[in-house]
Amino acid sequence: MKLKSKGLISLDINGTIYDYKLYQSLESLSRTKSQRQSAKELKISHTVFNRRLLKAEEKLGVKITQKVGNGTILTREGLDLLEEFQKYAVRIEKTASINIVGGHISSGLLETIKHPFNTNIYSSSDRDAFELAKRGAVDILTLDDPLIAYERDIDFTPIAYDYLVLISSPDCDEIKSINDLNGLNFVNVTGSAQRLAWNTLKHYDIEYNITHKVNSQFDAFKLVRNSSNLHCFLNASYFKGNELLKFDTRHVISLIKVNEDKPEVDEFINYLLNEGQEAIRNQGFTPIQ
Structure with missing residues (x-):
């Protein structure tokens, strides 16, 4: 099976990511038994091809190729590496969904x-x-x-725009200007677009405190609505709230x-x-x- 570029497909081995270019090289070399021929097949120089293999061997700490006469073949470790990649390729190619x-x-x-x-x-x-x-x-x-x-x-391909709204605890005073955010306590949602809100507050020299951290915007919403004196910036597409930072937090x-x-x-x-x-x-x- 001749493998093609799989975009982000890669393997994590002991914390090091090996991308599809290495596996293209291994797959080609397993067929041609020649570094020069494989380099030509992949439209790269022999020097680049050889450096790719040497770099992988240095990271792995094992030999994945060996010289045989005038050619080059994969070692047992090299064949095992290629087999792991092929498993991922087959997994994706065979699924209809x-x-x-x-x-x-x-x-x-x-x-x-x-x-x-x-x-x-x-x-x-x-x-x-x-x-x-x-x-x-x-x-x-x-x-x-x-x-x-x-x-x-x-x-990346944008498919929609969204922005952040301010959600506050029920007993909090109404927020009318960005200066009203000074000194307030906030819930941070890991990996969300909230960075845009924090950057905006820093730009306007607003002091704020992150007192809670959660992984989901829905968890943040429940936490804020069931607490006193807490605030959070959440996506307007899912939550209704104060649009104070609407234009500052617009994102794709x-x-x-x-x-x-x-x-x-x-x-x-x-x-x-x-x-x-x-x-x-x-x-x-x-x-x-």
Whole structure:
């Protein structure tokens, strides 16, 4: 089986990520038994090909290739490495469903949209979802906040806009200006777009205290509504609240195509960008189109 680029597919071995380029090299070398021929097949120089193998061997601490006469073959360790990658490739190629993992807001949006595709959608924090995507276990990664993509220079596809609203405990005084936020206590939601709110408060020299941390916006909402003197910034698409920082916290809900070789993935994304935009609007988001 000749493997192709799988986008974010990779393996985590002892904390080190090995991406598809290494496995392309191993797969080609297992067939050609020649570094020069494999380099030509992959359209890279022999020097780059050889450096790729040496770098992997240095990280792994084992030899994955060995010279035999005028050629090069994979060692037992190299063959085992290739087999692990092939397991991931086969897992994705054989599933008929589009497997999607992403942040609570973005994955929740996709779960509510009616469409003609067979999907499996899993909800997590953006960073936990990204770790799953790196292992090639899904076809599409969705992000509540594109920060992860920005940090790694990864292309993403915006499908909607959202912004943050201020949620306060029932007995708190009404917030009328940004200066009223000075000295207040807030709940932080890990991996959410709240960074935009914190950056805005810092820009205006507003002092604030983060007294609680949770992993879900829904947990944050319950905590704030059942407490006294607590506040939180949550997505306007799911929660009604004070729009004080509406324009400062506007951000995109986006997708990253992980599996490049499944036609249904492109079809699903095209659907969301066209016919699905009205359904996105109906769910409280601002459409891209």
